[in-house]
Amino acid sequence: MIERLPTPWGLVRLGVAPDHPQLKTVSRAFEKVAARPGFRFLGNVEVGRDVTHEELATLYDAVVYAVGSQTDRRLGIRGEDLPGSWAATELVAWYNGHPDYQHLDFDLARERAVVIGNGNVALDVARMLALTAEELAPTDTTDAAIEAIVSSGIREIVVVGRRGPVQAAWTSTELSELGELAGADVVVDPAELELDAASAAELEAASNVVQRNVEILREFAGRQPAGKARTVRLRFRASPVAILGDDRVEAVELVENRLEPDERGSVRAVPGERREVLPCGIVFRSVGYRGTGIPGVPFDERAATIPNLEGRVLDETGAPVPGLYCAGWIKRGPTGVIGTNKKDATETVERLLEDARAGRLPQRRGEGAIEDVLTERAREIVVYGGWEAIDLLERSRGEPHGRPRVKLATWDELLAAARGG
Ligand code: NAP
Secondary structure, eight states, X not given: OBOSSSSXXXXXXXXXXXXXXXXXXXXXXXXXXXXXXXXXXXXXXXBTTTBOHHHHHHHOSOEEEOOOOOEEOOOOOBTTTSTTEEEHHHHHHHHTTOTTSTTOOOOTTSSXXXXXXXXXXXXXXXXXXXOOHHHHTTSOOOHHHHHHHHTOOOOEEEEEOXXXXXXXXXXXXXXXXXXXXXXXXXXXXXXXXXXXXXXXXHHHTOOHHHHHHHHHHHHHHTOOOOOOSEEEEEEOSEEEEEEEOSSSOOEEXXXXXXXXXXXXXXXXEEEEEEEEEEEOSEEEEOSOEXXXXXXXXXXXXXXXXXXXXXXXXXOTTXXXXXXXXXXXXXXXXXXXXXXHHHHHHHHHHHHHHHHHHTTOSOXXXXXXXXXXXXXXXXXXXXXXXXXXXXXXXXXXXXXXXXXXXXXXXSHHHHHHHHHTO
């Protein structure tokens, strides 16, 4: 397993919200695999920089890319790049201790934050910004992020969805958590829960998750705010048309949408006439991730995924490339929870094993070792023992405080700890 960072487990370590420790326990399943003979971890190695895809393809019978979606989708509106307008994923990486994001300086002194999007990442960001010192204390959120969130001046976090409550992409557990925050009231305007005919029809046929979401939202809309220090406000049928400000974010301009049936049996948001300027000091754009290509590996720019059939990577003629596979978000696009990706990975591995049994894999064993390539390029490799040393150190720093771990969040600290392993 080749990994760009000195630490394994991708979004489980660096994406899953730190106040959801139970979700992070999936790493135990990974640890079991890592303990099996034949597994090796090569951390601090980046494909494209330290080793090329072509080199991997000559060293190994099969290569599986499970690189996720490395960037965020853009809104494509004026003011998107003003200081104070952030990709939600930047905040997520920062509070989770990703070593590439610790220098970011989020100005949390402003009274209102706006989160654009109605997915689970938007809810993670809204909730994390609203947590109290007591709620953050038992988590592995970085100390810098705990300090910044607890002392922030944010009083209201507005989550804005372009479509209605029936089309929101979040899961019910994440939504209902917003109603249980110690330091924030959740506010929904009952008028925004009134459904147009197409949404009402969609709700009738919708999954239990969507039905439950609408029930939860109705319960929220009936609540009297308890006067907590912060408010999380959920808004619907509004799209940002511009982020306003002279030299930093001062407001978001929203347009009110109406919902119309679309050809896929759902509804689309159509901008109306009414506009609104919502003053705010910081914006988090949470409209999805986007995959990026790896030099030498086929890539579909439009879908931002690796073209594949059930995980077998396809060349430009649509034929499978022998020995080349993909799994997860880079295979399907950035949707689905951990369980979805587990199923997805299983499919890829089944195809790989089928090809191995049928003798369709290129036979490349014995043509050299990846260490030779990496040594030649003077890369400092972090092996699994190095990660175990990081893990042990982080856990021992957390233990006296009842925290799962206190993360090392800089490259220097991570590499130094790995050298001790
Ligand atoms: P997502 O679920 O795809 O949500 C993206 C949201 O952005 C949707 O509400 C979408 O609205 C909206 N959007 C897209 N383009 C927009 C635009 N131009 N203007 C306004 N809104 C726009 O993506 P995500 O939140 O990044 O999450 C990625 C995946 O990770 C999801 O499958 C999610 O469930 C999963 N995840 C799970 C957890 C958890 O289980 N706790 C936590 C975090 C993430 P439309 O529907 O109208 O397109």
